[in-house]
Amino acid sequence: MKKKNLLSVLAGAVMAVGMAGVAMANAPAAPALQPEPTLTKEEFQKGQQIYFDRCSGCHGALHKGATGPDITPAKTRLKTLDALDKILFNGTDGGMPGWGKSGFMTKDETALMAKYVQIEAPMPPEWGMKEMKSSWKVHVPVDKRPTEPPKGKNWQNYFGVVERDKGQIAIIDGDTKKVLVTIPSGFATHILRTSMSGRYMFAIGRDGKATMMDLWADPPNLVAEVRTGLDARSIDTSKYKGFEDKYAVVGDYWPPHYVILKGDTLEPLKIVGTRGYTYDTNEYHPEPRVASIVASHHAPEWVLTLKETGVVLLVDYSKLNVGTVTETKINAERFLHDGGWDASKRYFMVAANARDTISVIDTVDRKLVKNIKTGTKPHPGRGANWVDPEFGPVWATVHLGEGLVSMISTDPKNPKAWTVVREWKLGGNSLFVKTHPKSKNVYCDNTINPNKSNVLTVFNIDKPTEAPREITFAKKVVHMEYDKDGGEVWVSLWDKEGEIVILDDKTLKEKARITGLNTPTGKFNVYNTQMDIY
């Protein structure tokens, strides 16, 4: 054995080729590429910032594409700077916004971004336990917090309102309509969630910063924060009996991972990576982003969606105390985005928006029930559940890409279960749909349609073939939420000098108005959020 025999050497040589040469061997003959542009350090940093603000959501931190196409240099350098600039400025029919045309970027900025996307994406740094721990702050220790709810307050009817561009959360008393306090949050907070008891409210910023507010404090206050990554969209809490308020979980875009946190302090406990293989073609993907999370009420687990790989995870947290996490990986569909429970809270309905599909996940049988084509780029938020007079229980989504409400039967005994049983045409492309178990109304915004973005469309559940009513506002309107009792609907007028308009759900008349809010976006009623009423 002093020397390897011939066969071993040959096998080894094959290996060396295998290890070094495979990537090249598979590459097709490359067409001529445009030269790589040069940017100054300042220009590159500006490009990086604009990319994070405007582009990475659809094209990914590594530019490999998701909802939007792959824009790595191998693709972008097939186009001239001028052609790229035109796309950036004017947008495309495929769904690319016209960033210049709409005034979000200057002419100089779209020209800069044309160059920026012809350059190899910088690999963002990792963000592990060490980085999280050093960003973790407990502002109010557990033993310094109230031990009972605030006296005389109907705190379960509080609302958390995201003041998006101001980086803060307004906590509003739903009874008095008064802003109790504003609390700083991460950058451009994406959503709020409450703990199972309702006592704590969590915010997750696009910068990966999770903040935790105590609604029993009077006024509510910021009790803890932690930066979980560099880019994030989702947060939730443990809702199963015996685990109420015990854990929180954040899903990050970058790094691609989720983090389990201690439910009363946000102390990071466990990081689980999501890098892996696409469910269909089984190709490695370096950036499967956690798009959305819901908490099960029937099992000690969370449902997480991995956008790029099209996998839904059921994450069992019940043995975390002994160092075990169980992850059921369910093949669903690529480009998963947002979703919510059906009324029974057994089925999770999630949009694979770039595939025009709603994926239905059965959390009991632990598998995909069906991928259902609905319309162009479904965007349910968490969706809305009601009982259709003809088809029984349905869950509904609106669409980014067309003015359409699609109702899917969620009654497994219905022969039409898991099909689109009814469609409503909407005036405009939409972001959100909302109703409440006590309501007969379904509200849809038309935020994406520049001509109808100030209009709220209201359908009647009991008269589903009747033309909807329309409510017109002075400003762009987005996102609806009910109060605890289901008698009021809160809608946002989305502006730097924004407002919340509160409608009487019966009469559709304005009942109250809360002014002085900066870009009010998502609104989350404590009780409805803790109980997953939508």
Added chain:
Amino acid sequence: MKKKNLLSVLAGAVMAVGMAGVAMANAPAAPALQPEPTLTKEEFQKGQQIYFDRCSGCHGALHKGATGPDITPAKTRLKTLDALDKILFNGTDGGMPGWGKSGFMTKDETALMAKYVQIEAPMPPEWGMKEMKSSWKVHVPVDKRPTEPPKGKNWQNYFGVVERDKGQIAIIDGDTKKVLVTIPSGFATHILRTSMSGRYMFAIGRDGKATMMDLWADPPNLVAEVRTGLDARSIDTSKYKGFEDKYAVVGDYWPPHYVILKGDTLEPLKIVGTRGYTYDTNEYHPEPRVASIVASHHAPEWVLTLKETGVVLLVDYSKLNVGTVTETKINAERFLHDGGWDASKRYFMVAANARDTISVIDTVDRKLVKNIKTGTKPHPGRGANWVDPEFGPVWATVHLGEGLVSMISTDPKNPKAWTVVREWKLGGNSLFVKTHPKSKNVYCDNTINPNKSNVLTVFNIDKPTEAPREITFAKKVVHMEYDKDGGEVWVSLWDKEGEIVILDDKTLKEKARITGLNTPTGKFNVYNTQMDIY
């Protein structure tokens, strides 16, 4: 909303710094590094080949370390070429072999490798479904294979013998001691496993190539092959009732993933990535290698070990047909390597060899039972189970780093359960330990000790305090396996002109000898492998 307000811009600027500057911010001031050497293309390729053959097992494809230390340029360029060459040539007390001294590398080769490890490791290519599918070959379709076992043959007493350096498997009839056939396999086959029925035998090469042999053919033949990656160590099959022979699974070193294959054709069905976070410090690791796999008899799952992250996976394959795989991730200990079942097949015992630890995994309660310190670098293979006259059921391991057999009580009712209840001193550092339920002997090789590598040490189970017997051979001896009835022990004389010596287990006398084998290494009796008897 045409322009972002000040706060948003500020938050964005913080983000840009966060995305781009974090890695640098955390780096300590770097000490002076040696200059990066230059290598010709030929030298680099030679270095790459030698690295794969000799270094990557301990230091990883990315040079980040595992059983051996981190040898990325940030570390290696702190040393001179001369200092590195000395280590490569002479080895270290820490366990680094003296590759020059032992004759495995020439003086020129150790000098080359000193330079090679001062250069950034090339990122090996990915290997996904497309690559696997194009390497997949079914040599004998299922409908062309025998429908019953070969007449007049005691095929369950066949042995598969790895002829390591020849890249082939010898199938030997255990009754007649005749080599029935030799079948080409991957490079330097690491292990063999049988399907649950015993009919199929699987080999996994270090080059990631899985091959499948049909023992019902007369003579046995190669029926399918697939290259699952570029570097692999482990393979097993589905053993649970109702899933017998249905699936196979390969664990790869590179890419870091496992692949589920169709049990009768090796068609790749599903790839699952293992990149993730270390169990203890929760740092991202780009290369958590699948070190070993066993198949459960009591549940539809495999136990896989991830070396670098120290995580044990229980992988449930029962819902693969509906696109669902469930992965229970159990925190164990870093640098997991090889292991096997206790006698009850409930507990999986695995070496975390660089931590001098055996981790005990309870596959029913789905958690780590205990990390047990044994000795320097335990290396159990699958270990050995017997009943100690004083301590009852034990599972035992030998050690790479010292001459020591450690017996761990595996009876959960024993107050000493999961502790080392007895130790035997061995003449030399060892690779394997073996016994059989019908035997009163425990055999250990001393392969790692240059002075005793030709000696087999035999302990008496019933007289555990008695001095062991020693059997001396003309050549280096490695790896023991029993025949189906447990009356014979087969041992390998490891040489280019190698042999298998067959001992009568009662008398320890030589009973037969099979000559003409090239570097015979692991030997796997069909029945003992299918039933996990060790």
